[in-house]
Amino acid sequence: MSRDLEPLLSEARLAFFGKITASLSHELNNVLSYINELSGLTGDLLAAGAQGRPVNTEKLQRLAERIGGQVHRGEVLIKRLNRFSHSADVPRKTFDLGKLLEDIMGLAQRPATMKGFELTASFPDESINIHSDPFGLQHLVFTCFEAIWESPAVRKTVSVSCRREEKGASVLVGAAEPLARNDGVISRLRFAARLAGDLGGRMTEPAEQSPDPITIWLPSSTEDGER
Amino acid sequence: MERLRVLLVDDEEELVSTMVERLRLRDIEADAETDGYRALDRVMASDYDVVLVDVKMPGLGGMELLGEIRKERPDVPVILLTGHTAEQEGVEGMRIGAFDYLMKPINIDDLILRMRDAAGRRQG
Numbered sequence: 166m167s168r169d170l171e172p173l174l175s176e177a178r179l180a181f182f183g184k185i186t187a188s189l190s191h192e193l194n195n196v197l198s199y200i201n202e203l204s205g206l207t208g209d210l211l212a213a214g215a216q217g218r219p220v221n222t223e224k225l226q227r228l229a230e231r232i233g234g235q236v237h238r239g240e241v242l243i244k245r246l247n248r249f250s251h252s253a254d255v256p257r258k259t260f261d262l263g264k265l266l267e268d269i270m271g272l273a274q275r276p277a278t279m280k281g282f283e284l285t286a287s288f289p290d291e292s293i294n295i296h297s298d299p300f301g302l303q304h305l306v307f308t309c310f311e312a313i314w315e316s317p318a319v320r321k322t323v324s325v326s327c328r329r330e331e332k333g334a335s336v337l338v339g340a341a342e343p344l345a346r347n348d349g350v351i352s353r354l355r356f357a358a359r360l361a362g363d364l365g366g367r368m369t370e371p372a373e374q375s376p377d378p379i380t381i382w383l384p385s386s387t388e389d390g391e392r
Numbered sequence: 393m394e395r396l397r398v399l400l401v402d403d404e405e406e407l408v409s410t411m412v413e414r415l416r417l418r419d420i421e422a423d424a425e426t427d428g429y430r431a432l433d434r435v436m437a438s439d440y441d442v443v444l445v446d447v448k449m450p451g452l453g454g455m456e457l458l459g460e461i462r463k464e465r466p467d468v469p470v471i472l473l474t475g476h477t478a479e480q481e482g483v484e485g486m487r488i489g490a491f492d493y494l495m496k497p498i499n500i501d502d503l504i505l506r507m508r509d510a511a512g513r514r515q516g
Contacts, residue, residue, distance in 0.1 A: 191448065194475045194496055195404055201497035202410040209417050231406070279450045 174363065177356070181304045182253065188275050189246045196239040203232045245271050252299040259296045262327050262334050262383075263288040269303040270325060273310050277323065280314045287326040293334045296386035297364055302336075305360040305368075308353055309338040309379045315349030318342045324378070333366070333385045339378030346373060354379070396504075396511055397421040397439065401431040401457065402446035402473065414500055420507075428452025432460050435468060441511035442491075444503070446473045447481045455485060462489040469510035473498070 207228045214220035248268055270284050277284050306325070313323050320341035327336045344350055354370045357379070361368035365384050371377035398415065400422060402408040408424040415422035423440075425431040429452050435443055443461060447454035458470050469491035474482045482493025491510045494503060 191475045191478075195407065198496040198498070199404070199407050199410070202407055202414065205500055206410055206414050206417075209414055213417070279448065281450055 174359075178300070178304060181307060184276070185249060185272050185307075186246065189242055189249075189272065192275055193239060193242050193246075196235050196242065199235045200232055200239075203228055203235065207232075241271075249303070252303060256298055257296060258299060259294055260299050262293040262295055262336070264292075265299055265302060266306065266325055266327055266336065269306050272303070273307055277310065277314070280321075282310075282314055282321040282323055284310075285322060285324045287324065289328060291329070293327060293329050295334055295383055297383060301360060301364050302383070305357055305364065305381060306336060306338060308357040308360060309368075309381070312350050312353035312357060312379070313338070313340045313344065315347065315353060316340060316342075316345040317347075330382065333383045335383065336381040337378040338381070339376075343374045343376055344371060357381075394511075395419060395421055396507060397441050398507055399423050399425060399431065399434060399438070399440045399443045401425045401428065401443065401449070401454075403427070403449040404446070411500075415504070418500075418504065420504065428454070428457045431457060432464070435461055435465055440468055441514065442507045443468055443470050444473060444507070445470055447478065447485065448475065455481070455488070458485055458490055459488060467514060469514055471503075471506055471510060 207225060210220065210225060210228075245268060249272055252265075252268075266288065267286065270286055273284060310323055318340060322341040324339045324341075325337070327334055354368075358368045358370070361381050361383075366382045368382070369380045371379065398420060400408050400411055400415075402411075402424075403426050405424075405426050408426060412422040412424045423434065425434055428449050431443070431445070432452065434440075445454045445457050449457075452460070454472060458472065461468055461470055466489075470485075470489070472482055472485040472490045472493040474485075474493055474495050479495065482490070482495065485493055491513075492506050494506065
């Protein structure tokens with residue numbers, strides 16, 4: 166990436182970080198709200214019991230289990246947030262591509278739902294380790310999601326897969342329908358191509374009216390790439 | 393005191409159904425809806441004293457639903473629910489006609505107080 170674009174990229178990275186953490190904090194707040202209501206209802210039922218109404222112990226048990234379920238949901242979110250935050254610790258490291266993609270899909274779940282989209286994944290059983298910028302790659306994949314979300318669609322599904330290539334790996338991000346070429350889609354695809362280049366890889370977008378996915382080509386190691 | 397009739401709208405189904413249960417235990421006639429468009433249909437077809445709307449919902453979002461209710465049923469007060477970190481949305485909502493806003497997690501007694509206040513002003 167040319168030097169004059171670096172400040173723009175830094176801004177975009179920060180904006181991406183903010184978008185993801187804001188979404189996660191909203192989800193965590195929802196977990197707290199659930200727990201607040203479930204524990205409140207437990208208290209209501211116990212208070213009614215203290216006033217002589219029969220206490221339904223099975224219902225109390227179910228409420229306790231639902232609270233436990235929300236605590237687990239919160240734990241998953243916090244772990245996801247923690248991994249995401251630490252993905253920006255170092256500019257390059259070796260990581261399992263499939264696991265990283267699972268992470269970004271988890272992080273993108275709520276924004277996707279808000280746009281009415283469903284995310285589906287299909288990853289190989291084998292680990293595909295690459296040496297790259299994990300934060301930058303998540304930014305790139307999320308930008309591809311945003312490009313697809315900008316395209317009007319009836320079938321609102323985004324599929325993600327990855328595979329080993331001779332000199333690295335590829336990530337495929339596909340829409341259920343051919344992408345429209347409106348300003349939102351075009352600008353995001355262009356930006357995604359720049360991000361791919363910054364990772365030493367490249368991105369190919371589907372031809373107009375083509376059902377092909379967006380394909381990101383990544384070198385095994387950023388140092389081997391096309392930077 | 394007259395029995396309140398309220399509609400709670402939030403895409404988090406379990407959350408909204410639990411809130412409804414708690415309100416019913418307090419002798420409030422509460423219904424739940426998880427979709428903004430269906431909520432609008434219910435507001436048009438029924439006579440709620442207050443509608444409680446979560447700001448962040450897929451499809452017809454909370455702000456859009458507020459706008460539609462203000463247009464179609466300006467007599468029905470709307471209280472917005474926002475995330476704890478999104479106070480600005482509540483303020484913006486009041487600018488475009490919300491009666492009030494509350495930040496999640498909410499206190500049930502505070503919620504009832506505000507709903508009664510909204511219903512009282514509607515009748516008064």
